[in-house]
Amino acid sequence: MEDFYLIHCWIEHPIRPVDQLYTYYSSKELLPGMRIKVDFNNRESIGFVENVEKTNQSLEEIKNTLKIEIKPVLEVLDEEPLITEELHDLAMYLKDTTLSTTISCFQAMLPSKIKPISSKQTIVNEQFVKVSDEEYSLTPKQLEAFLYVKDKGEVLYKDLRKKYPNVAKALIDKGALIRYEKEKEATDIQVDMRSSKLPLSIEQKAVMDEFNHTKDDVYLLRGVTGSGKTEVYLQLAEEVLKEGKQVLILVPEIGLTPQMIERVSSRFGVGLAIYHSGLNPQEKYEQYKKVKNHKASIIVGTRSSIFLPFQNLGLIVMDEEHDGSYKQDSQPSYHCRDIAIFRAKYHHCKLLLGSATPSLESYARAMKGVYHLLKMEHRINDQLPTVSIVSMKDALQRGESFILSNALKDKIQDRLTKHQQVILLLNRRGYHSILKCKTCGEVIRCPHCDIAMSYHYEDKMMKCHTCGTSIRVPYECKSCGSREGFTKYGFGTERLEEELQKEFPNARLLRMDRDTTTKKNSHKNLLERFGNQEADILLGTQMIAKGLDYPNVTLVGVVNGDEGLTRTDYRSCEVTFDLLMQAAGRSGRSEEEGEVIFQVYDPTHYAVQCAARQDYETFFKFEMQYRHDGLYPPYRYFIAITVQSRNQKIVDETALFIKSMLVGDYKTIGVISLLKIRDLYRSRVLLKGTDLDSMRNDVRNLLGKEELKGKDIRIDVNPMVLD
Numbered sequence: 025m026e027d028f029y030l031i032h033c034w035i036e037h038p039i040r041p042v043d044q045l046y047t048y049y050s051s052k053e054l055l056p057g058m059r060i061k062v063d064f065n066n067r068e069s070i071g072f073v074e075n076v077e078k079t080n081q082s083l084e085e086i087k088n089t090l091k092i093e094i095k096p097v098l099e100v101l102d103e104e105p106l107i108t109e110e111l112h113d114l115a116m117y118l119k120d121t122t123l124s125t126t127i128s129c130f131q132a133m134l135p136s137k138i139k140p141i142s143s144k145q146t147i148v149n150e151q152f153v154k155v156s157d158e159e160y161s162l163t164p165k166q167l168e169a170f171l172y173v174k175d176k177g178e179v180l181y182k183d184l185r186k187k188y189p190n191v192a193k194a195l196i197d198k199g200a201l202i203r204y205e206k207e208k209e210a211t212d213i214q215v216d217m218r219s220s221k222l223p224l225s226i227e228q229k230a231v232m233d234e235f236n237h238t239k240d241d242v243y244l245l246r247g248v249t250g251s252g253k254t255e256v257y258l259q260l261a262e263e264v265l266k267e268g269k270q271v272l273i274l275v276p277e278i279g280l281t282p283q284m285i286e287r288v289s290s291r292f293g294v295g296l297a298i299y300h301s302g303l304n305p306q307e308k309y310e311q312y313k314k315v316k317n318h319k320a321s322i323i324v325g326t327r328s329s330i331f332l333p334f335q336n337l338g339l340i341v342m343d344e345e346h347d348g349s350y351k352q353d354s355q356p357s358y359h360c361r362d363i364a365i366f367r368a369k370y371h372h373c374k375l376l377l378g379s380a381t382p383s384l385e386s387y388a389r390a391m392k393g394v395y396h397l398l399k400m401e402h403r404i405n406d407q408l409p410t411v412s413i414v415s416m417k418d419a420l421q422r423g424e425s426f427i428l429s430n431a432l433k434d435k436i437q438d439r440l441t442k443h444q445q446v447i448l449l450l451n452r453r454g455y456h457s458i459l460k461c462k463t464c465g466e467v468i469r470c471p472h473c474d475i476a477m478s479y480h481y482e483d484k485m486m487k488c489h490t491c492g493t494s495i496r497v498p499y500e501c502k503s504c505g506s507r508e509g510f511t512k513y514g515f516g517t518e519r520l521e522e523e524l525q526k527e528f529p530n531a532r533l534l535r536m537d538r539d540t541t542t543k544k545n546s547h548k549n550l551l552e553r554f555g556n557q558e559a560d561i562l563l564g565t566q567m568i569a570k571g572l573d574y575p576n577v578t579l580v581g582v583v584n585g586d587e588g589l590t591r592t593d594y595r596s597c598e599v600t601f602d603l604l605m606q607a608a609g610r611s612g613r614s615e616e617e618g619e620v621i622f623q624v625y626d627p628t629h630y631a632v633q634c635a636a637r638q639d640y641e642t643f644f645k646f647e648m649q650y651r652h653d654g655l656y657p658p659y660r661y662f663i664a665i666t667v668q669s670r671n672q673k674i675v676d677e678t679a680l681f682i683k684s685m686l687v688g689d690y691k692t693i694g695v696i697s698l699l700k701i702r703d704l705y706r707s708r709v710l711l712k713g714t715d716l717d718s719m720r721n722d723v724r725n726l727l728g729k730e731e732l733k734g735k736d737i738r739i740d741v742n743p744m745v746l747d
């Protein structure tokens with residue numbers, strides 16, 4: 025009798041995620057981690073093999089014991105497991121910690137071309153040629169082409185046709201060359217190797233030595249902006265690469281850090297892979313394969329690159345570790361740092377977190393000795409910029425402009441005269457931020473979200489920054505019907521640009537925000553132009569605050585620097601402080617002394633004061649006190665449970681049910697009504713407590729309840745934003 029294998033697998037279901045194993049049979053032995061095609065409820069679905077069981081029972085006997093119809097595996101999609109043992113364990117860890125379905129974890133880990141859900145996407149093949157073994161009589165030209173292929177072993181058919189236009193096809197027709205198809209591979213990233221390593225400063229050397237001669241798992245490097253953290257990363261990477269191991273350098277948003285890619289690629293040209301959301305699915309798949317086939321040894325990537333199939337990691341660096349983009353909002357809502365810790369442990373390698381403004385959580389862990397703290401307190405050029413604070417309340421009383429104070433204008437003029445460059449940061453795009461009815465005071469809101477829309481001058485439209493809807497400015501107020509018109513409040517980068525043009529008609533301006541960077545590479549191009557000194561002033565949103573290193577910038581102005589403090593989120597002080605610190609870090613990075621101006625409404629706030637003194641430690645103390653008194657993280661854990669639906673009644677009822685079910689050694693806060701987004705009503709229940717495991721357990725049990733079947737519920741463990 026033939027052997028049978030029972031194949032237990034996770035099924036990818038397009039409508040309702042089912043988080044349990046289903047069983048099929050196969051006459052071939054399969055390996056865990058392979059993908060298969062199966063029939064699930066009369067529809068072809070993809071399964072991930074979890075485990076395989078050999079049986080000597082007959083199919084009939086099996087059906088009788090299991091008392092279910094058991095169907096055959098229709099097709100095996102992989103020759104070798106796609107999910108290695110390590111990645112499998114990681115998926116289980118993800119599922120447990122983020123309370124997500126197994127399949128959603130596998131999905132998060134794979135590039136879209138091989139995600140189960142999109143298996144319809146075709147993988148792109150290319151045609152190659154190689155020589156055949158048989159002998160043929162060839163013309164001299166044909167012989168030349170033949171020898172060319174023989175010498176190379178394998179040549180892209182289209183390249184051969186380009187090189188030998190008239191003979192390539194003839195050689196194939198004759199049988200001298202064999203044409204075949206293969207998956208398209210990533211073309212090597214072209215770089216002209218030019219940078220070599222710099223002699224280290226005393227601080228850099230001390231940090232490297234301490235890192236190399238201690239044996240901890242996680243290190244946190246707090247180094248002021250311009251202290252040379254990147255150089256430390258590169259030199260540590262070089263040592264690891266020499267041992268034949270892989271290095272992963274994580275960066276917040278690739279669009280925002282083109283300089284990091286440039287610095288890594290100019291130091292280590294060969295074996296570099298770059299992985300980020302700006303790549304199309306095919307490009308992502310090619311980079312993924314490069315890592316899987318050992319062709320990449322150093323990888324620079326954003327959040328999702330933490331899931332690439334590394335074989336022997338020797339070092340993980342996470343730059344700007346405090347950055348919000350390391351947290352995924354959608355399910356599984358993981359934090360990249362946690363995954364990095366998991367993978368570093370598996371590969372027995374070190375994880376280095378770096379930032380000028382570490383997240384409060386990480387710094388608190390470093391203080392407790394959970395992470396090994398390393399510090400660099402001095403800039404390479406040994407001078408911090410001088411920061412001055414301008415109170416906008418006072419400036420307005422003196423009759424100055426509410427956009428640019430006289431102090432900032434004077435400094436800009438001074439830099440223009442000296443042919444030095446200026447960066448101006450305003451963390452809001454558009455022209456006006458809100459329009460209010462002159463009669464009833466109602467704000468114009470997005471028809472799909474409850475959020476105020478911004479006026480954009482360029483296309484004379486109102487835009488919703490949450491869902492992207494644009495409308496014309498209405499003729500009459502929707503609320504009271506008045507046709508008196510609207511009063512305009514607030515201002516964004518578009519308005520700032522106009523003001524600068526008026527004030528400094530000869531200055532060359534570059535504006536960088538989401539409206540000016542929609543095209544591929546537009547971001548890189550804008551920065552390149554600024555780097556080549558084709559502009560005097562770069563203005564933009566927080567996009568321009570991060571990681572930029574331009575030696576000729578000697579003035580940075582932050583307009584509306586404390587606007588973030590008006591948000592109610594518990595992290596608003598931290599976010600404001602980070603932004604001010606990062607912005608200040610862009611000024612005076614070379615020989616010329618740098619200056620910074622913060623225009624704020626509350627000059628005495630500790631976030632503003634500490635940022636002005638570039639004093640992280642004092643900010644940390646104040647902020648920890650505030651978190652302690654307010655019972656916020658890192659003193660408490662949060663789990664946010666959000667229900668959403670187009671039907672408000674469903675949302676209300678479900679949220680109430682959830683609240684009633686979650687009673688334990690923690691606080692159950694809510695039901696909190698959130699603003700409608702994209703036509704979805706949303707409500708939230710928030711758990712706050714000290715025992716995260718018991719909170720997780722209760723939520724896990726809750727999610728299994730019959731009453732919640734088919735409901736759209738999102739879980740965020742340790743949410744970074746609460747609005």
Ligand code: ADP
Nearest residue numbers: 222223224225249250251252253254255404573
């Ligand atoms: P950070 O990442 O800490 O903000 P960078 O690594 O960007 O700092 O370094 C700031 C500047 O100092 C860069 O222009 C860099 O090229 C330069 N730099 C870094 N290390 C050295 C060194 N050892 N010697 C000379 N210049 C250095």
Ligand code: ZN
Nearest residue numbers: 461464501504
């Ligand atoms: Zn009105």
Ligand code: ZN
Nearest residue numbers: 470473488491
């Ligand atoms: Zn909207």
